[in-house]
Amino acid sequence: MRGEPPAGRELAVDTGLAMLVLVVVGTAITADVGHASAGPGMAAYAFGALLAVLMFARRRWPVATLLLTALTLIVYYGLSYPPIGLAAPAAAALYSAAEQGELRWSVATAGALFGISTTHRILEGDDLAYLLGFETGTTLGLMAAAIALGDGVRARRGWRAELARQSHAARLERERESARRVEQERLRIARDLHDLMAHTVSVISLHTDVARESLRDAPEVAERSLAAARSACSDVSRELRLTLGALRAGDPDDGPALGLDRLDGLVATAAAAGLDIDVRTSGRPVRLSAISDATAYRVVQESLSNVLRHADARRVRVDLDYGAGELLLRVSDDGRGAGTETGTDTGAGTGTGTGGGESRGWGLTGMRERLALLGGGLRTSSPAQGGFVVEASVPLEEHS
Template sequence: MTAAGERSARVVDLLLGTAVLVVVGTAVAANVGTGTEQPSPAAYAFAIVLAAVVLVRRRWPVATLVVTAVILIVYYMSGYPPIGLAVPLAAALYSAAEQGKLRAAAAIGGSLLVLSTLVRIRQGDDLAYLLGFEFATTACLMAAVVALGDSVRSRRGWRAELAEQARIAELEREREAGRRVEQERLRIARDLHDLLAHTISVISLHTDVAREAVRDDPTTAEKSLVAVRTACSGVVRELRATLQALRREPADIQPAGLAQLRSLTDAAAETGLAVDVVITGEPRTLPVVVDTTAYRVIQEALSNVLRHADASSVTVGLAHGADVLEVRVEDDGRGATPESLASGAAGWGIIGMRERLALLGGRLDAAPRSPRGTAVVATIPLEETG
């Protein structure tokens, strides 16, 4: 509880204690039914004690209720003027019920009411008045106070549960946001890996060609160096676009996709690799994530061919189905072993392609061809699932 809340609680308790003191003191002063002219000062002392007990009701609710009940029993046994039960017990009953001590409140309040009624019947009080009015009125007042305390406790618990649910929901939102950020970082890392791996492969091969032809065939060497320059410019543009995306700035470069497939295959062909593109089915406008994924799969597969396969030709196939796009890249190189493809020993490219496709609900199969080469087949659902 805050400092302001504690001050408010103390003020409320002081007001309740004052109310109990005034009501009980007035009842004592009224001196109804004792036959004496002037109440004893001790009767007023009981009123003060009953009011003082109210001040500790929040800290010790059950103890306050028990002490109040004992004080009332001793008070009536001493023959002092009647002061009723409901008002002296009200604050203690409410506090016990508010703190979840419902059984204690009901047991002590009910026992005290029954005991008082039995004593008054024995003393010869009018049964019609006692049972028909006073007993029913006191019982209803006690029940109302207990019900009020229990309802306040229930409402406080309900609010606490709502606050806890809101806190849990906020944590879930933070976790989901963190998960999305992590996925976005992983996606960017994959894109950069694919881009840099392919570009470096092209640069490496063209550099080798230029180095070998620089004296005997300057024209070929010059073309290779131009290709290197073009590849460097392309990777710089894509890195700039990635940086703009991270900064939430409008990018002036189209995202990678199959529209750039021709430039991708031309760059591979300039290294001396024979590239054949085969498209079947009816081409259509693809979701951006599918378009980019297909392009990256082809880019990574071609990079693997250029770096590892020692191939002379490669076939890139695009099969447009009703609900899937199949991408196939087959080369005639020496081929990777099934064990290296399954374990990822051939490099992180295969693993990255599999993870990228898994996010879309697709799959990637990579296996040696007979008699030579490797086939990489990606199946990409056209409906986005990630």
Template sequence: MIEGNREVAGDAALGVAVSAVVAVAVTMDLGGHRAPDAAAYAFVAGLGALMLVRRRFPVLALVATATGLLAYYAAGYPPIGLALPVAAALYSAAEAGRLMVASAVAAALVVVSTTFRLRDGEDPGYLLGFELASTLGLMVAAIALGAAVRATRLLRAEQRRSADLAAAEREHEAGRRVQEERLRIARDLHDVLGHTIAVISVQADVAREALDGDPEAARSALAVIRRAGDDAIGELRGTLGLLRDQGGGEGRAPAASLRHLDPLVAAATAGGLAVELATEGEAAPLPAVVDGAACRIVQEALTNCLRHAGASRAEVRLRYERDRLRVTVSDDGRGADLTAGPAGRGLTGMRERAALLGGRVVVTSRPGAGFRVEASLPLVARR
């Protein structure tokens, strides 16, 4: 609303200026067959009034100005020049993007005016040598100024549009990162709780079978269940702290890492699974995302051994190569026919983790031959 009021005020001021300048030229009465009268000054007022519609109807304002100017001269009023009365209308048409129309009208005015004035006997040397150059110069300047203002306005609009698109892209990217982080947290929570529940389930069976005949074994199994429950509660609290702490400070859950494999192996061993951990090659610092993904893959594989494989032994092998880390987890369980149905969420999660880093996970098994999980993770995480 304010911008609209400013435009109206600006157009009114321009109209007053045009009328004032042309009125001075009319009042000077530099010759002509007819002295200035009310009709001449009505023409002056009309030129100024056309500036009020120049934005909505730029071509109409230009054509009306040119037509009025020709009618003014045809009536024999004193000369007021050609370019001066029509300059504002030429500027407005060019500013509105009607460059060809403005140029055509200017050329037509020059041709018609020059033809009639030569026919009336005016001095060709003065008319063609001096006045024509100044008239064309003023007309070209008005058209060029209008075109430049339009180009500047379009450039600024494009810059604003680009800035808006960039802001929208940044917002979209931030939203995508939030979703990825939520997905990562959900996967981590699934892995931790799945592993903990598997340990609790196995130990609950041990406690139930040993409750009457071997109270000591039952107490040991219940102690393992208690520790597993405490670990799960700690993980949940850490995850809630992570969700609350958007700034990444205090309360953030510790990231999964191969440095934490010993507690995983101990929990699996307490669940009745004998785990052998072996490392090949020279252990090197890993990118955090690769380190975390490798740890979660091992955790998910051991959980599978406890919950589904019916295994008594498992082997975890880490092999450090020049450009990648290979993780292999195998067991001596009953195995399964992986072609018989869709992969479980755990196997799918392992594959997705590796794929996000530019790696891959291959799971092989057959009935009676156990499971074998082979993961290949690049040491430089894919961006």
């Protein structure tokens, strides 16, 4: 019956219960074990049929079915028809009411039926030893079992429904978490592409200016500058292909692996543009997590790009200080400074950068956002003696 709709299964179950009640009651009527009954007859069997038909209403009207079953039994015994017991005819109705959450009605009806039946039989002079010693325990046990079974089925159904709700809620939460991660990954890729393009365009622009100015007087300098610009174009094209390939494959983590191990190439590119760069490392270098390593690289890259575009500097110093729990990055130049302090540890403001005014606000904002996600921070300042300083703290472990 696995392929039947729920309504079909319910009808089959109700039909089976009705047939069971009809058979049990009909057998008891036919047996006619009573000593002073009116004997089996069509009217007695009609009562049995009525008890069976009530099973088809037990789902929609459980309390009404229970009360009509109890009333039918009282009338039946009042007419002195053959005894059919008390628990067996009422068991299905008691079970149905308890299954539908009407536990109090089931218990109260069972107690009322038992009290009325026992009182009536005591008044008629039935053997008290048999009545109270044997039949009472059997009747109460059957009624209690029917009620307990119905309530257990209801509780189990509720438990399954709660599990289904929790599963649905968990699935929605996973979907929201997945969407959040996708959005974060898109922001990360957008920042990476911004940093990459800004740095490369700065290098190309500077080299083409040098080539233009020295084309007639120093062709060898112009040739070196054009070669450096061509190399920068090749590098950015390769990284763009890797990034787009990773996006098509559905795994952005397969993109170009950025980190401080590529710092020498970054410094060489900036040095080829005319900067004198001094890189100093202090403390005991440790291996950073992938995201921290990439963030540190991007901070240095963005800082050097800003120097090339805005600072009019000749010398740059890059300090990497590995401390307890964090890497302190410091990029300072001898160019024209901004004149005032322009950043705080974890703010998302649009600091101006090295003499660049609002032209570099988005780059610094991107660096602050990257570091804030890791639990780090960024500070920019313009010392009184000139130049500009970018200081970043990069946690050595990922921030949760």
